[in-house]
Amino acid sequence: MKETTKDTMNHTIRNVFIVALFTVCGGWLGIWLNNATDNTMPPLQSLGALVWLTTPAFSGFLFRAFGGDGWKDSGFGLNLPPGWKWYLLALLIYPLASLLTFGLAALFGIVSADGFAAQGFDAYLSAVGMIFIGSLMKNFFEEFAWRSYLTPRLEAAGVRPLVNHIIVGILWWSWHLPYYYYYLDRATLESAITTSIPVFLGLAIIVQIPTAILFGELRLLSKSTWTVFLLHQMINAISLPLLINGFIEVNGPLAPVFTPTNEGLIVSALFGLAGWMLMKYRLKNNKIM
Numbered sequence: 001m002k003e004t005t006k007d008t009m010n011h012t013i014r015n016v017f018i019v020a021l022f023t024v025c026g027g028w029l030g031i032w033l034n035n036a037t038d039n040t041m042p043p044l045q046s047l048g049a050l051v052w053l054t055t056p057a058f059s060g061f062l063f064r065a066f067g068g069d070g071w072k073d074s075g076f077g078l079n080l081p082p083g084w085k086w087y088l089l090a091l092l093i094y095p096l097a098s099l100l101t102f103g104l105a106a107l108f109g110i111v112s113a114d115g116f117a118a119q120g121f122d123a124y125l126s127a128v129g130m131i132f133i134g135s136l137m138k139n140f141f142e143e144f145a146w147r148s149y150l151t152p153r154l155e156a157a158g159v160r161p162l163v164n165h166i167i168v169g170i171l172w173w174s175w176h177l178p179y180y181y182y183y184l185d186r187a188t189l190e191s192a193i194t195t196s197i198p199v200f201l202g203l204a205i206i207v208q209i210p211t212a213i214l215f216g217e218l219r220l221l222s223k224s225t226w227t228v229f230l231l232h233q234m235i236n237a238i239s240l241p242l243l244i245n246g247f248i249e250v251n252g253p254l255a256p257v258f259t260p261t262n263e264g265l266i267v268s269a270l271f272g273l274a275g276w277m278l279m280k281y282r283l284k285n286n287k288i289m
Contacts, residue, residue, distance in 0.1 A: 094262065128238060200256075
């Protein structure tokens with residue numbers, strides 16, 4: 001029996017490693033594909049971008065369907081009504097973290113919201129709605145790679161929770177690198193960040209890990225990937241227009257700390273704290289059960 005358990009563990013780790021390899025390499029493979037086919041489309045609308053976006057999720061789907069992982073812990077179900085409180089958390093946690101950070105930034109004179117006065121709140125809501133709809137496919141493939149496959153499969157392999165989320169966070173960050181380097185329009189990227197691109201990429205991994213803790217624990221507690229899909233949607237839809245569309249302006253050397261978007265260090269710290277509390281709650285309940 002012990003040997004069977006060990007074999008299953010090794011099998012799971014092997015599959016996770018292969019999916020991780022596809023995750024890291026898929027975007028660069030897409031860039032090579034675009035160059036090899038003399039792509040003339042905008043990078044984000046190219047075949048290479050499709051390869052980058054879908055490779056992690058599809059590789060996980062294949063291992064679940066044909067590699068022996070199965071679908072039991074995929075989180076495809078909604079888990080409603082029992083999991084309603086996790087959906088509520090997914091809806092509220094980013095707006096609350098963003099408002100708190102904005103309040104602190106305003107207190108120190110780091111942020112200006114003149115863009116809301118100039119453009120109107122209706123314009124902001126319109127931008128939120130457009131981004132919410134526009135990011136549906138992207139976030140489906142992201143969350144059904146990271147939180148539908150990697151997080152529960154690492155847990156099945158016996159990886160400790162914090163290590164699990166750190167691994168997923170690093171892979172998540174590495175998957176974004178070709179996106180920032182090639183696929184995303186440079187002017188759009190520069191309008192969405194408060195520092196230089198090299199500094200942004202360095203800070204991104206610091207931000208990604210506490211975010212991965214929150215996302216991973218919400219996924220494991222809710223037993224559904226749709227909760228983190230909703231959370232991801234809320235973050236993108238609410239945060240992206242703030243800087244890209246000029247509704248707020250964050251100035252000074254402390255801008256990366258106090259920006260109320262999910263790239264801000266305070267927001268990510270709040271995410272990490274919330275994730276840590278969820279992890280303690282989950283582990284405590286598991287012991288009781």
